[in-house]
Amino acid sequence: MVTESEVRQAVAGARTVVVKVGSSSLTKPSGHLDAGRLGALVAALSAAATEGARVVLVSSGAIAAGFGPLGFDSRPADVATQQATAAVGQGLLMAQYEAAFGRFGVRVGQILITAEDTIRPQQYRNVQRTLGRLLDLGVVPIVNENDSLASNEIRFGDNDRLSALVANIVRADALVLLTDVDALYTAPPSQPDARRIGFVSDVVETLGDVTVTGPTSGVGTGGMVTKLEAARVAAVSGIPTVLTCASNAGPALMGDPVGTAFAPVKQRGSSRRLWIGFAAEPRGTIVVDAGAATAVRGGRASLLAAGALEVRGAFSAGDPVWIDDESGTHLARGLAGFDSEEIPQMLGRTTVQLRRFLGEEYAHPLVHRDNLVLV
Numbered sequence: 001m002v003t004e005s006e007v008r009q010a011v012a013g014a015r016t017v018v019v020k021v022g023s024s025s026l027t028k029p030s031g032h033l034d035a036g037r038l039g040a041l042v043a044a045l046s047a048a049a050t051e052g053a054r055v056v057l058v059s060s061g062a063i064a065a066g067f068g069p070l071g072f073d074s075r076p077a078d079v080a081t082q083q084a085t086a087a088v089g090q091g092l093l094m095a096q097y098e099a100a101f102g103r104f105g106v107r108v109g110q111i112l113i114t115a116e117d118t119i120r121p122q123q124y125r126n127v128q129r130t131l132g133r134l135l136d137l138g139v140v141p142i143v144n145e146n147d148s149l150a151s152n153e154i155r156f157g158d159n160d161r162l163s164a165l166v167a168n169i170v171r172a173d174a175l176v177l178l179t180d181v182d183a184l185y186t187a188p189p190s191q192p193d194a195r196r197i198g199f200v201s202d203v204v205e206t207l208g209d210v211t212v213t214g215p216t217s218g219v220g221t222g223g224m225v226t227k228l229e230a231a232r233v234a235a236v237s238g239i240p241t242v243l244t245c246a247s248n249a250g251p252a253l254m255g256d257p258v259g260t261a262f263a264p265v266k267q268r269g270s271s272r273r274l275w276i277g278f279a280a281e282p283r284g285t286i287v288v289d290a291g292a293a294t295a296v297r298g299g300r301a302s303l304l305a306a307g308a309l310e311v312r313g314a315f316s317a318g319d320p321v322w323i324d325d326e327s328g329t330h331l332a333r334g335l336a337g338f339d340s341e342e343i344p345q346m347l348g349r350t351t352v353q354l355r356r357f358l359g360e361e362y363a364h365p366l367v368h369r370d371n372l373v374l375v
């Protein structure tokens with residue numbers, strides 16, 4: 001059982017920390033950057049970086065900083081204009097960060113990620129390697145979703161879940177979520193009976209006890225819902241989290257009892273398995289028979305074609321898929337070893353049959369056990 005003070009100490013002593021800041025903490029309702037608030041955040045992060053912490057900043061705000069200069073009164077609603085606005089706002093955002101961090105002698109580098117980069121093994125490794133190298137070089141990577149290029153169907157939309165994935169990718173010791181409210185409350189803070197929560201020992205249990213809503217600021221996207229989802233992913237990844245307002249960044253990073261501290265609920269798993277378990281939604285499903293379901297549930301078996309009954313959806317080898325039993329219950333998530341169109345001819349075949357009738361390249365599991373995570 002992890003205590004609140006252990007979580008606070010873990011954040012204060014983190015060698016690598018991921019800090020996520022939301023649009024509403026960096027911008028004005030008019031759609032322009034708020035240089036004062038951005039500067040205060042940068043001062044707190046620079047203090048941590050110059051004391052030796054490896055700091056990754058996941059920053060929203062591209063759209064919220066871009067619509068004012070483009071002459072819009074409010075955040076655009078259609079995707080094409082949002083993407084164009086993000087292209088303008090992202091440059092403005094980075095220019096401000098570059099100047100603000102530069103005052104403290106801290107160098108920054110921009111990394112724009114799409115959800116697909118967290119799905120494809122090659123891209124995932126590239127992201128991991130580049131972030132690692134930037135940190136080794138003493139640079140603060142500033143990460144945002146690549147809004148201008150992300151396809152609408154598979155985008156994070158908010159940066160909360162992205163920040164939890166980035167925390168996994170860089171194997172962070174702590175995650176700090178900065179927003180426009182000082183802590184998690186039992187209900188939206190506008191409600192009179194909402195009470196502040198200082199410590200969450202089990203985020204999975206707490207999820208059922210609090211009332212959360214989507215964004216209220218007019219510029220944010222995910223609201224408290226996606227922040228709790230990020231805290232959950234971090235917790236089950238073994239990463240402690242603190243959620244508070246951006247003006248509390250300094251105290252939060254120093255381990256002061258501000259905001260809400262979330263205890264990790266599990267030992268840290270391997271980064272790759274966490275990615276399979278939490279990255280973007282699977283593209284399809286492989287339905288398995290009872291024998292294969294038992295084997296998969298056991299946690300150490302690959303999914304062989306012999307135990308597969310049906311394939312649904314269109315996916316390519318390397319894409320994440322659900323593995324379901326016959327009643328439709330999700331057993332696991334995994335990375336498909338084959339394209340969906342190759343699988344029907346393999347269903348029910350043993351490895352010997354696959355080798356004999358289809359060739360050596362088919363004599364492999366549909367999902368290898370190293371690429372499979374129970375849910």
Ligand SMILES: Nc1ncnc2c1ncn2[C@@H]1O[C@H](COP(=O)(O)OP(=O)(O)O)[C@@H](O)[C@H]1O
Nearest residue numbers: 022023024179185187188212213215220223224
């Ligand atoms: N239970 C809750 N506790 C705290 N805040 C909540 C809760 N439910 C909803 N919220 C709202 O979530 C908002 C933060 O989400 P959002 O506007 O998306 O921020 P950001 O731009 O920082 O990502 C807060 O302003 C708050 O009004």
Ligand SMILES: N[C@@H](CCC(=O)OP(=O)(O)O)C(=O)O
Nearest residue numbers: 022023060061062063221222
């Ligand atoms: N990637 C987007 C983030 C969208 C957004 O509003 O996110 P958030 O403020 O974290 O809820 C941007 O930079 O505008």
